[in-house]
Amino acid sequence: MRFSLRQIEVFVAIARAENVSRAAESLAMSQSAASSALSELERQFDRPLFDRVGKSVLLNESGRLLLPRAVELLDRAGELESLLRGRTVFGAIRLGATLTIGNYLATLIVAAYLRSHPECRARLEVHNTARIVEQLQRFELDLGLIEGQCHAPELSVERWIADELVVFCAPSHPLAGRTGIPVEALSREVWILRERGSGTRETFDHAMRHVDGPLSVRLELEHTEAIKRAVESGLGIGCISRLALRDAFRRGTLAPIEVSDIDLSRHFQFVWHRDKYQSEATRAFLGLCRRFTAGVARSDLIPGSDEPSAGGNQPRARDSDDRLR
Numbered sequence: 001m002r003f004s005l006r007q008i009e010v011f012v013a014i015a016r017a018e019n020v021s022r023a024a025e026s027l028a029m030s031q032s033a034a035s036s037a038l039s040e041l042e043r044q045f046d047r048p049l050f051d052r053v054g055k056s057v058l059l060n061e062s063g064r065l066l067l068p069r070a071v072e073l074l075d076r077a078g079e080l081e082s083l084l085r086g087r088t089v090f091g092a093i094r095l096g097a098t099l100t101i102g103n104y105l106a107t108l109i110v111a112a113y114l115r116s117h118p119e120c121r122a123r124l125e126v127h128n129t130a131r132i133v134e135q136l137q138r139f140e141l142d143l144g145l146i147e148g149q150c151h152a153p154e155l156s157v158e159r160w161i162a163d164e165l166v167v168f169c170a171p172s173h174p175l176a177g178r179t180g181i182p183v184e185a186l187s188r189e190v191w192i193l194r195e196r197g198s199g200t201r202e203t204f205d206h207a208m209r210h211v212d213g214p215l216s217v218r219l220e221l222e223h224t225e226a227i228k229r230a231v232e233s234g235l236g237i238g239c240i241s242r243l244a245l246r247d248a249f250r251r252g253t254l255a256p257i258e259v260s261d262i263d264l265s266r267h268f269q270f271v272w273h274r275d276k277y278q279s280e281a282t283r284a285f286l287g288l289c290r291r292f293t294a295g296v297a298r299s300d301l302i303p304g305s306d307e308p309s310a311g312g313n314q315p316r317a318r319d320s321d322d323r324l325r
Contacts, residue, residue, distance in 0.1 A: 002044050005077055008070045010037040011049065015067050016138055018056050071139045072277035079279060082119075090120040093281040096135055097145040098199055099224055100163070100241045100299075101268055102126035106145055108304065109292050113285055120281055128222070130197035136273050142282045144271040145289070147241075148199025158270040160289065163299040165203055165264035167257040168245055169237040176255035183262045187211050190236035192219045192227050199266070200224075204239050207262040228254060239264070242300040268299060 013023035014034065024034035042048050049063035059067065078091045097106040102124065110122050125135070129148030135141045136155055150157050167186065169176050175185075194201040208215065218236050221227050224244045231238040232253055248254040270286060272278065296302050 003041055005074070007037050007041040008073055010034050011041060011063075012067065012070050012074060012139070014038060014050070014057055015059055015063060015070075016140055018058060020057060067139060068273070068275035068277075075277050075279050090117040090281045090284065091279070092121040092123065093279070093285055094140065094142045095122060095124045095145070095285070096132040096141040096143070097124060097126055098129050098132060098147045099126055099194075099222075100147055100200065100244055101145045103224065104241075104243050105268075105292075105299070105302070109285070109289055112292070113288050116288075117281070117284070128195065128198040129202070133271070136271055136276075139273060139276060142272070142276065142279065143285065146199060146269050146271055147266065148202045150269065150271050154274055155271050156274050160268040160270055161293040161296060161299050161302075163266050163268050164242050165200065165207075165239050165266070166242045166245060167237060167239045167259055167264075168231060168249075168254050169257055170232055170234050171252060171255045172234065173237065173255070175237070175257045177257075179258040180260045181257055183208070183211060183259055186237070186257075186259065187213060187215060189216070191215050191217045192221065192230045192236045192238045193217055194224070194227065194240065195220045195222050198222075200240055203264065203266045207264050242298075243302075246300050 009027065010023065010029075013027050014020055017023040017026065020035050020038070021031050024031045027034065038049070047062050048060060049066060050057040051060050082091050095106065095110070103126070106124060106126075110124055114120060114122060125132075125141070127135075129146045129150070132141070132144040132146050133150055133152055133155065136144050137152060145160070147163065175181060175189075193204065219230060221230065224240050227238045227240055228245070228248060230236070232248075237257065245254060245256070249256060270289070272282075293299075293302060
């Protein structure tokens with residue numbers, strides 16, 4: 001063949017980084033070596049793959065057509081190398097999860113997956129839905145686990161498990177523990193909410209779309225635990241997944257406000273790029289996710305998912321064992 005795997009690896013890294021220097025750094029090689037590898041690949045086939053815009057390099061049409069096949073070639077080469085080394089084909093897997101899933105579910109499943117496949121390596125990134133979708137579009141992730149809607153035509157979406165948001169407040173709040181509260185009564189409250197671009201905020205905004213006038217949003221935060229602390233301190237009321245609030249409700253540090261006339265239900269979803277090769281590792285992880293939630297009606301009813309993992313991305317082995325036993 002007139003190209004090498006190293007040239008393909010350099011091409012993919014530059015496509016993801018949109019910058020030769022950052023791509024070279026990710027591959028532990030010099031900028032000149034990375035630039036030379038790309039130039040030689042383009043010269044060999046007399047086909048430019050990027051448009052140069054200042055210090056950035058952007059995929060042109062030829063590069064966009066090549067990228068998914070180049071990523072698949074590298075993934076398959078990794079599986080082949082594992083077999084030649086006498087290992088299974090379960091190599092590295094790159095996962096992305098939105099915050100509620102990442103903090104309360106994904107790390108439990110990753111822990112169980114790594115115990116079943118100790119030779120495998122996993123990378124889990126936790127961001128909001130918009131960021132996960134962007135990474136999938138750029139072939140930076142093998143699989144996304146998201147809470148929000150995905151409308152990107154190049155991505156495949158599969159429903160996973162039902163989830164529900166709940167409005168909540170500090171135990172001392174006048175609405176604490178009340179049921180049948182009309183949504184209009186909440187329009188006068190001060191809110192602590194997730195940031196725009198998150199699946200939680202998207203579901204909340206859609207549910208509240210018929211409320212007259214703008215809501216009083218005092219604070220927008222990227223992390224559910226920060227929202228819980230802010231609401232607990234009396235700064236306002238919030239709305240996040242029941243899954244993230246289950247233990248706080250049980251301990252009495254936060255209280256639900258059951259609203260009568262809004263729909264706060266949604267589904268967690270699997271998302272992947274249609275053109276992305278699904279490795280054995282990805283298919284095995286998907287199967288484990290489905291088994292993990294089999295027979296469970298809603299996310300907050302899953303045993304062993306009460307507390308967030310430390311730092312939002314560390315496995316909790318004991319809980320995974322208990323759930324999968």
